[in-house]
Amino acid sequence: xxxxxxxxxxxxxxxxxxxxxxxxxxxxxxxxxxxxxxxxxxxxxxxxxxxxxxxxxxxxxxxxxxxxxxxxxxxxxxxxxxxxxxxxxxxxxxxxxxxxxxxxxxxxxxxxxxxxxxxxxxxxxxxxxxxxxxxxxxxxxxxxxxxxxxxxxxxxxxxxxxxxxxxxxxxxxxxxxxxxxxxxxxxxxxxxxxxxxxxxxxxxxxxxxx
Ligand SMILES: *[C@@H]1O[C@H](CO)[C@@H](O)[C@H](O)[C@H]1NC(C)=O
Ligand SMILES: *[C@@H]1O[C@H](CO)[C@@H](O)[C@H](O)[C@H]1NC(C)=O
Ligand SMILES: *[C@@H]1O[C@H](CO)[C@@H](O)[C@H](O)[C@H]1NC(C)=O
Ligand SMILES: *[C@@H]1O[C@H](CO)[C@@H](O)[C@H](O)[C@H]1NC(C)=O
Numbered sequence: 327x328x329x330x331x332x333x334x335x336x337x338x339x340x341x342x343x344x345x346x347x348x349x350x351x352x353x354x355x356x357x358x359x360x361x362x363x364x365x366x367x368x369x370x371x372x373x374x375x376x377x378x379x380x381x382x383x384x385x386x387x388x389x390x391x392x393x394x395x396x397x398x399x400x401x402x403x404x405x406x407x408x409x410x411x412x413x414x415x416x417x418x419x420x421x422x423x424x425x426x427x428x429x430x431x432x433x434x435x436x437x438x439x440x441x442x443x444x445x446x447x448x449x450x451x452x453x454x455x456x457x458x459x460x461x462x463x464x465x466x467x468x469x470x471x472x473x474x475x476x477x478x479x480x481x482x483x484x485x486x487x488x489x490x491x492x493x494x495x496x497x498x499x500x501x502x503x504x505x506x507x508x509x510x511x512x513x514x515x516x517x518x519x520x521x522x523x524x525x526x527x528x529x530x531x532x533x534x535x536x
């Protein structure tokens with residue numbers, strides 16, 4: 327009798343201890359990210375980021391602001407001494423893509439439909455997601471970032487750094503979309519029939535990654 331009560335109690339305590347862990351998967355963070363995802367669907371990307379621009383139009387971004395699936399796999403390659411955490415890559419993703427949206431907004435005239443009908447809203451959705459994300463992932467002051475991540479941040483935030491690359495506006499959001507599915511798998515994996523965006527072998531199969 328006593329023993330079974332003990333077991334019950336331990337079961338309850340275990341449950342309580344587990345709660346914070348299982349809740350860190352954060353449903354509301356995913357809800358917010360899914361609104362971002364819906365605004366990034368292929369139709370909208372094509373209409374607002376391609377058809378609304380002159381053919382082959384490009385804008386200038388810093389090299390480090392190009393953040394693709396290939397970058398993720400390269401940065402994530404095992405380095406026992408300084409392992410890269412998912413969190414490091416998610417932080418980069420968030421910064422780089424908000425910066426990308428800003429860069430496009432900066433070249434758009436005030437009344438351009440891509441600004442008023444699309445990018446301003448998308449920027450707000452990102453901002454809302456960022457607030458939640460920062461709440462759920464408070465900055466860990468103790469953590470020393472792996473050197474390759476630190477170097478990227480240095481260049482991203484160096485206002486005198488001159489390394490420019492031409493990219494199409496659409497490619498910024500295409501990469502945003504793909505890398506989002508890789509880095510925030512927990513939010514998407516169930517519905518997307520387990521198509522793994524992180525998986526290198528999938529990249530060339532193509533059709534779903536556009
Ligand atoms: C993308 O979203 C728009 C607006 O919500 C919708 O009309 C369109 O059908 C969607 N396209 C795809 C491919 O899901
Ligand atoms: C756009 O770029 C493609 C591929 O680089 C090229 O073949 C095409 O001629 C370009 N179109 C225009 C209008 O410049
Ligand atoms: C991604 O890789 C490209 C080269 O393919 C590089 O120029 C860029 O700096 C990398 N981006 C990041 C964030 O590491
Ligand atoms: C990074 O590598 C680890 C270990 O190989 C793997 O479990 C994880 O899924 C990778 N993360 C990404 C975003 O590719």
